[in-house]
Amino acid sequence: MRATVIHGAGDVRVEQVPDPSLREPTDALVRVSLTCICGSDLWPYKSMGADDAGQRIGHEFLGVVEEVGSQVTGLRAGDLVVSPFTFSDGSCDFCSESLQTSCVHGGLWGTNGTDGAQGEAVRVPYADGTLVKLPVEPDSELLPALLTLADIFPTGHHAAVSAGVRPGDTVTVVGDGAVGLSGVLAASRLGAERIIIMGRHTDRTDLAREYGATDVVPERGDEAVERVRELTGGQGTRSVLECVGTGESLSTALRLARDGGRVGYVGVPQDGGGVDARELFMRNVGLAGGVCPARSYIPELLPDVLSGELDPSRVFDHTTDLDGVPDGYRAMTDRESLKVLVRP
Amino acid sequence: MRATVIHGAGDVRVEQVPDPSLREPTDALVRVSLTCICGSDLWPYKSMGADDAGQRIGHEFLGVVEEVGSQVTGLRAGDLVVSPFTFSDGSCDFCSESLQTSCVHGGLWGTNGTDGAQGEAVRVPYADGTLVKLPVEPDSELLPALLTLADIFPTGHHAAVSAGVRPGDTVTVVGDGAVGLSGVLAASRLGAERIIIMGRHTDRTDLAREYGATDVVPERGDEAVERVRELTGGQGTRSVLECVGTGESLSTALRLARDGGRVGYVGVPQDGGGVDARELFMRNVGLAGGVCPARSYIPELLPDVLSGELDPSRVFDHTTDLDGVPDGYRAMTDRESLKVLVRP
Structure with a gap:
């Protein structure tokens, strides 16, 4: 599949990477419908040292579950889901206190061998603890607004x-x-x-x-x-x-x-x-x-987005496909764009 | 009257100073029954530059009201009172929000021409807003415990x-x-x-x-x-x-x-x-x-001290009169004493 890889400051590429597959029985595979570029992605884009191997990047995504591991109980293939920008087991001390960013098994997308979100698909560890099911159709006009629940x-x-x-x-x-x-x-x-x-x-x-x-x-x-x-x-x-x-x-x-x-x-x-x-x-x-435990806030914020009461998606002022991601980084850095929405 | 004056690092003296008198109709004069030396008094004692004129020092006191100005309504001569370590008007935005340390007319004892607490008497600005009346006799054994309400x-x-x-x-x-x-x-x-x-x-x-x-x-x-x-x-x-x-x-x-x-x-x-x-x-x-709005907490803490449920006075491990104050500073600096109680 194709995904975004950062190789250093100013050097973001869209490359062929191995297709993700289930590794643990608590994993899910999600086909990415929407992702985006974050202001915090611009920090490595401005300062990262050169890295031939490169690093997967992106941490905001919404998509359709393609496959779930044998221990995933709350999700099934076909579910539309949004992921917070960190994954979390949903059961440790910190998760039960709504501080999923301190989850003892958790982490950030694109680090330590996990997939980045700016790609065609993502393997999601601890799918039950991480993902939130969205009660809309996959072609809903609310999708960009729902994607903002991932982070911003x-x-x-x-x-x-x-x-x-x-x-x-x-x-x-x-x-x-x-x-x-x-x-x-x-x-x-x-x-x-x-x-x-x-x-x-x-x-x-x-x-x-x-x-x-x-x-x-x-x-x-x-x-x-x-x-x-x-x-x-x-x-x-x-x-x-x-x-x-x-x-x-x-x-x-x-x-x-x-x-x-x-x-x-x-x-x-x-x-x-x-x-x-x-x-x-x-x-x-x-x-x-500090770092936002987005997972804990999504249930509270979701109804206001679903009802259309609030539209947090108005911060997206450009939309592109995966090929446009490198230029999206440039445009956001040059302040030509506030936030770039990506349809892989 | 006699009061403590600091002239620089390591140079604390007990001197004759002008007797305080009412200046504003909202003032009260308080004869000090008990005062003490604070850990924060040790900072200037360790570092203050030499100052011939010197500066009054001390900010914790409890005593008997001797005289009140014409606009003081809640206190009268003979009342036993404790003062928090800052004075405050009791009526500004911040006082009404229980943040008396940010009072627009308030200040710290011993600064800007106000009296320090380590002396025989203190002129108290905004007496109604500052002082708290204590429902015990002036010879009560609880006095040292009640003095801790001033600060620590x-x-x-x-x-x-x-x-x-x-x-x-x-x-x-x-x-x-x-x-x-x-x-x-x-x-x-x-x-x-x-x-x-x-x-x-x-x-x-x-x-x-x-x-x-x-x-x-x-x-x-x-x-x-x-x-x-x-x-x-x-x-x-x-x-x-x-x-x-x-x-x-x-x-x-x-x-x-x-x-x-x-x-x-x-x-x-x-x-x-x-x-x-x-x-x-x-x-x-x-x-x-940050700096504690002691005035706002005294009403909450007072009952537990009055009842004897809590005895915060056990931190006083030495007692002296005014003459012993300079040696009290030394003893606390040398960690011979935890906190020195002073009976002027």
Whole structure:
């Protein structure tokens, strides 16, 4: 079959790879209907060292079950399913506490010999613990929206939950990428009254407004902090969603928080900087978040997507087939595209 | 009157200072019955630059109201009161949200021209918002225990609350100083089942056991992390109380937390280090805490002290008068004393 393989910075190829097959009785094989490129895929695309053998990549997919192992009880061939961006056994201490990203048998797609999602098919370990069955037809128009349940919508939701967003809240969202926009949608869904998005790309901030943002702050760093304080009676916002992942953005996020407030961070930290406890101490600002246990949030978010109440798929502004994936990486890196949807 | 003045590292003196008097109609004058030396007083004692004029010091006191301003409505001369270690107006946005440490008119004792607590009397701004009346006689044996409500007991409680301690929880307390021991007591009060204290002073860890600690870990750094993991099935504890304030102790605290767990920190951060979001991201470990809004916790903690159910005063192992304060600083710095009680 064909799948995307990254060989180093700027070097993404679509190649022939071995067809996946069941290895464990708890596996399932899924034929990928939809996948996409994630902002976090761009980090290796920008910085990975050259690697002749290459590494499978992609971690968001939705597709049809083709075959299940003998111990898979909740799924069968023909089921339409979405996978969170990590697999998990569904039964360990952490899975039972809804922290599937810490599953003792779990892992990320494309690492340690598992398949990446940007390909024609994926072998899914612990299929019962990992996959979520979708009650729609395989040709439903909702598929792109349902694909966002693999990562970005739950990740935006995780930022909002980690930041303690409550009805009536004031919220700042740092980052106008797909996750930041999902964070706006999630904060709005949780009842936030005022949502300030930091961003300077009008097409993105326009979508943010449609998702519920009430204010747009194009400034960064000190100027952004000053601007948000101006907008909030000098106080900052009780909740801040950090959806970028640099030390600078994290530092800004912490300063944007109102005294006693909380920053929920989901941007993959690219450096060790940004958090100085002295800055937070006198103001009792907290920090929570991390890699999103998407599996635990899908059941909560699914109904709002199925009903059409929310459409998190509007972040997809380009669609391509597998052959277009390398150019999709380039387009997202050059900010020509916000997020690329892929139909293998 | 006489009060303690710090003139630089290692240079604490008891001097004649002007008698305090009412300045604002919201002030009260309090004759100090009991005060004490705090671990955080030792930071300037170790590092402050030489200052001829000197600075009043001390922030924990309990005493009798001598005089109140015309706008003070909740107190009158003769009332026995305890003061939290910050003063606050009791009416601003933050005070009404129980975050009196962020009061827009508030401050710390001994700064910006306010009196320090280690003296014979204190002018208290915003007396109604700051002071808490104590329903005991001025000669009650409970006074030392009630004095702990000024700082260390609520601060230990704040660490436990910030770390999200719940009934049945596993907890690690980093630091065996007075605040760490108060944290043990507070975690135990909140129903923690297993409490591991990190410390290597047997007299302190013995008291920790009496306060509810179930395990003592004398190791530090990597070895401590390994030992706590051994004690907890490889997982670490869901809640960690950081009661020291160095980058090293904060870093250790974050590594001691179980995936999905939370560190409550109350040690005044002495350097900017200790928090690397990369360490926390994959494990969804959160950080909360800061300077304790003691004023908000006193009403909750007071009944357990009044009833004798809890005795947080056991951290006082030396008692002196004002003349003994300089030697008290030395004794605490040399770890001859855990915490010095002062009867001016």
